[in-house]
Amino acid sequence: MNKENAITPVFPVGKGKEDVVIRIKDLKKRFGDNHVLNGFNMELYQGENLVIMGKSGSGKTVMIKCLVGLMQPDSGSIEVMGKDITKLDRKALDLLRADIGFLFQGSALYDSMTVRENLEFPLRRHKERFRDRADTETLVLEALKSVGLSHTTELMPAELSGGMKRRVALARTLIMNPRIILYDEPTSGLDPITAKEIIELMRIIQARYRTSALIITHDVDCARVISDRMILLVDGINYAEGTYRELQRSADPQVKAFFK
Amino acid sequence: MYGIKGISGKVAGFFRLSGELSYFAGRYFTEVWKPPFEIRELLHQCYNVGNRSFPLVGITGFIIGLVLTLQTRPTLQEFGAVSWMPAMVGISIVREIGPVVIALICAGRVASGIGAELGSMRVTEQIDAMEVSGTNPFKFLVVTRITATTLMVPVLVIIGDVLALYGSFLIEHLKGNVSFQLYFNQVFDSLEFSDLIPATVKTFFFGFAIGLVGCFKGYYCTKGTVGVGTAANTAVVAASMLIFILDFIAVLISDIFYEL
Numbered sequence: 001m002n003k004e005n006a007i008t009p010v011f012p013v014g015k016g017k018e019d020v021v022i023r024i025k026d027l028k029k030r031f032g033d034n035h036v037l038n039g040f041n042m043e044l045y046q047g048e049n050l051v052i053m054g055k056s057g058s059g060k061t062v063m064i065k066c067l068v069g070l071m072q073p074d075s076g077s078i079e080v081m082g083k084d085i086t087k088l089d090r091k092a093l094d095l096l097r098a099d100i101g102f103l104f105q106g107s108a109l110y111d112s113m114t115v116r117e118n119l120e121f122p123l124r125r126h127k128e129r130f131r132d133r134a135d136t137e138t139l140v141l142e143a144l145k146s147v148g149l150s151h152t153t154e155l156m157p158a159e160l161s162g163g164m165k166r167r168v169a170l171a172r173t174l175i176m177n178p179r180i181i182l183y184d185e186p187t188s189g190l191d192p193i194t195a196k197e198i199i200e201l202m203r204i205i206q207a208r209y210r211t212s213a214l215i216i217t218h219d220v221d222c223a224r225v226i227s228d229r230m231i232l233l234v235d236g237i238n239y240a241e242g243t244y245r246e247l248q249r250s251a252d253p254q255v256k257a258f259f260k
Numbered sequence: 261m262y263g264i265k266g267i268s269g270k271v272a273g274f275f276r277l278s279g280e281l282s283y284f285a286g287r288y289f290t291e292v293w294k295p296p297f298e299i300r301e302l303l304h305q306c307y308n309v310g311n312r313s314f315p316l317v318g319i320t321g322f323i324i325g326l327v328l329t330l331q332t333r334p335t336l337q338e339f340g341a342v343s344w345m346p347a348m349v350g351i352s353i354v355r356e357i358g359p360v361v362i363a364l365i366c367a368g369r370v371a372s373g374i375g376a377e378l379g380s381m382r383v384t385e386q387i388d389a390m391e392v393s394g395t396n397p398f399k400f401l402v403v404t405r406i407t408a409t410t411l412m413v414p415v416l417v418i419i420g421d422v423l424a425l426y427g428s429f430l431i432e433h434l435k436g437n438v439s440f441q442l443y444f445n446q447v448f449d450s451l452e453f454s455d456l457i458p459a460t461v462k463t464f465f466f467g468f469a470i471g472l473v474g475c476f477k478g479y480y481c482t483k484g485t486v487g488v489g490t491a492a493n494t495a496v497v498a499a500s501m502l503i504f505i506l507d508f509i510a511v512l513i514s515d516i517f518y519e520l
């Protein structure tokens with residue numbers, strides 16, 4: 001028991017409730033009769049890795065899309081770095097989004113563009129942000145290097161393997177130097193070995209860039225390795241919360257089902 | 261399927277589609293004037309439209325010219341009116357056959373291409389990725405494509421017309437030994453400004469319709485790879501319908517002016 005407590009990931013020191021970067025309150029969203037989110041609550045603290053687990057189709061992607069304004073919630077409030085994102089105008093929303101990296105489930109690389117053009121794409125709208133930084137070329141190479149793919153600049157996405165696509169997509173979010181990264185199932189569709197590599201890469205990135213991360217997954221291994229804290233999304237609500245160890249020991253059958 | 265319910269459902273669907281398309285067109289006209297103008301992407305799309313349809317338009321136009329001339333020749337000969345051939349072919353191609361047939365070819369080639377392209381970008385979350393990286397996907401993807409088809413379809417129609425007339429000339433030259441100069445002098449003598457203006461103006465509308473429908477179907481593509489196929493297919497059907505409706509309206513309007 002004691003021994004287990006000792007390996008429990010320690011909640012980062014000095015990162016308490018005062019450092020909330022994302023706060024979701026009573027989020028509701030339905031599509032016709034399909035009630036997807038029924039009052040979901042969540043807080044993400046500065047510098048932590050929060051994993052949200054839920055079955056496929058439980059509304060994880062819907063939740064994360066509401067978070068960046070890609071979908072409008074029916075009710076509830078979403079605060080990102082102190083700003084209610086449902087009340088921002090286009091310009092303010094774009095500025096806020098520049099601080100949030102989003103890794104999409106299927107990588108979502110623009111398949112008519114080369115890897116280089118993919119990475120340059122987010123920069124084109126945020127020239128002010130990078131005026132006093134290195135030029136685009138250096139940024140692109142730097143970002144690709146940090147995911148170990150410096151040699152791929154001129155390739156098309158179709159020429160990359162699934163794992164490489166995921167890395168390039170990660171580089172595309174890193175190039176903006178985000179303060180928060182949202183990962184939508186970063187390991188889905190990858191073989192176990194490649195999945196491990198991606199998880200390892202995520203850990204390195206967390207350490208280097210000191211971002212806060214919200215990781216959506218149904219992959220228990222991924223959750224175990226990367227999570228500081230976890231929330232289980234069941235029936236559209238935050239059903240259970242705690243560290244991996246705590247949840248793993250839970251007697252609740254719904255929670256247990258995740259750790260089979 | 262053929263009951264009253266089925267028919268009323270179809271009619272309701274038609275009006276819903278008309279409403280949604282009008283809204284989409286309205287959004288195009290509000291966004292097209294606002295910077296940033298995405299000139300590079302616009303030129304790229306113009307090139308795409310031209311490149312996709314040029315071979316087909318050229319070959320079809322040429323063959324239409326050949327066939328039309330070969331088939332009408334015996335009839336005209338019977339009445340001793342072969343010398344009317346250039347005038348007849350010129351008017352029918354420039355006023356009606358050229359614009360409609362070539363617009364239909366573009367509907368098959370370009371509207372389906374755009375539907376499939378945007379549809380797969382929607383399904384693989386590339387459109388969402390654009391949105392979160394600060395680029396307005398409606399401006400970048402939709403406005404550029406609709407503008408490109410509006411500008412390029414008229415150009416393609418002119419190319420098609422020219423090749424059709426050239427095809428017709430070849431037959432006349434082989435069968436009737438008509439010289440190039442004589443043939444085209446007669447064509448242009450027969451064509452009046454009142455033929456050329458409506459014929460050209462309507463091709464802009466055809467181009468607009470093709471881009472509009474293709475983008476609309478793709479942009480609101482429903483989930484899944486099946487959705488992409490449906491988007492491409494329905495884009496062709498709807499664009500072709502729209503072309504015929506617009507052509508009918510154009511004929512009505514020019515008829516009114518003719519009466520005056």
Ligand SMILES: Nc1ncnc2c1ncn2[C@@H]1O[C@H](COP(=O)(O)OP(=O)(O)O)[C@@H](O)[C@H]1O
Pocket residue numbers: 031034036054055056057058059060061062063
């Ligand atoms: N745009 C949409 N329109 C209608 N239903 C949707 C839409 N997006 C998601 N849904 C529905 O919401 C539910 C949750 O989807 P999603 O968030 O993608 O699940 P997951 O947890 O696997 O990411 C599913 O039942 C899905 O059918």
Ligand SMILES: [Mg+2]
Pocket residue numbers: 060061062105184185
């Ligand atoms: Mg999902």
